[in-house]
Amino acid sequence: MSSQTPLLDEVLRALLKRHLTDAEIYVKRGRSRRLERTAVTEASSTSQERAWAVRAGNRRGSFFAASTGDPVPEGPWPEPVNGHALELPEPAPPQTPGWSAPSDFDTPLIGEREGLKLLESLGRELEAELPRARVLRAVLEDGSSEAELANSRGLRAHTRNRISTLYIEAAGPGSPAPTASLYVAAREPHRFHPTALARRLADRLAVSASGAPPDRDSGEFLLAPVVVARLLAGLLPLVVGPGPGSRLTGARGRFGSDRVTLIDNGRLPGGAFESPVDGEGVPTREVVLVEEGVFRQPLLAWWQESAAHGEPSGCTRRPGWRDLPSPGPTHLYLKPEARTSVSSLLGAVAQGYYLIDVTGPGRFDLAGDRFALPVCGFAVQSGRASAPVAGAWLCGGIGTFLKSIVGVGRDLTFHPLDGMIGSPTALVTGLELRAGPE
Secondary structure (H helix, E strand, C coil), X not given: CCCCHHHHHHHHHHHHHCCCCEEEEEEEEEEEEEEEEECCCEEEEEEEEEEEEEEEEECCEEEEEEEECCCCCCCCCCCCEECCCCCCCCCCCCCCCCCCCCHHHHCCCCCHHHHHHHHHHHHHHHHHHCCCCEEEEEEEEEEEEEEEEEECCCCEEEEEEEEEEEEEEEECCCCCCCEEEEEEEECCHHHCCHHHHHHHHHHHHHHHHHXXXXXXXXXXXXXXXHHHHHHHHHCHHHXXXXXXXXXXXXXXXXXXXXXXXXXXXXXXXCCCCCCCECCCCCECCEEEEEECCEECCCECCHHHXXXXXXXXXXXXXXXXXXXXXXXXXXXXXXCCCCCXXXXXXXXXXXXXXXXXEECCCCEEECCCCEEEEEEEEEEEECCEEEEEEEEEEEEECHHHHHHCEEEECCCCEEEEECEEEEECCEEECCCEEECCCC
């Protein structure tokens, strides 16, 4: 979009005249295409977005306002609400090294014919993987946006974003037919691989159709990336913000096994949310939260620096123009080991389970240090699958899970959860598989 700097400056001047000494103006422009395919229908639509948001206040209070179109400098603006004074970041020194926008930020939105062809191919690939399986519904959303931000402390930022999401519902053969769904995200649609997605759906449907849960069992657990990612998403309150993360640390700051290195990186190359700055214009960077099992620091926004030990980073997210900025992970992941293959991890399982997917929402009791996650997969004997498992719950202590990770693979995969949460396949001990969450 063309620069909105003159308009932003005009809005800031108008707010200053009202004795609102702290002010921020955010404007966003975007466009998106939505394609949907079911067994009997196809639909396509496009939309454009043009919107703004303002935060402003003084020592007595502040307000937040947002709307579509362009802001009018003169308002009308609401009166500040009594409460906490608005805090805004100062301009940061130039980053070294600098950041260049990836070339695929300029990729056009997927065309209608190409997008529908992608959705159609999912059905063909699924049927090839599992005969008589079918896609019930597939929705592709592809979008790009640009935003500019300015505040009264002199901070200026310009960001671009490019993201695509794909949602798939599928049913397998049989009566009643098992069902499964997937939700994935990538920077643009060409990164979606129909064969790999169909294989994951087929595995889930086949296991659901013939698997059963054990009454209660333990052993070695090989967890697919999506299973580990869902567990990491459940324990985010322990590592984001000046919360109770240190409660799980033992002697010498031990938070997990020496295979556990947790990283968040707002400018991860190729990441779905890769950006040089966060939602408040603060520079992003890589932050090591846990290093080889030792807790280093929580993920901190710039204004949380004095509340906990650690260096702050640009981790304030702005999901949409209607949303107030709030801290959270962007690309948080368990570091993979480049020399460890999934097959070698599976071969190391003498007796246990290979859990390939999550079948519903988990239950996390952070205060009680317990979790339960519904899963499906296979029982494993001597490195080989011996029986399908479905309707089961992976249960255990959160601290036990972290401290009992004995191996990680090289297949790092990100999943759209609370931000993008990533993990490779992990080998874990000390947990249980049950027929129910209790």
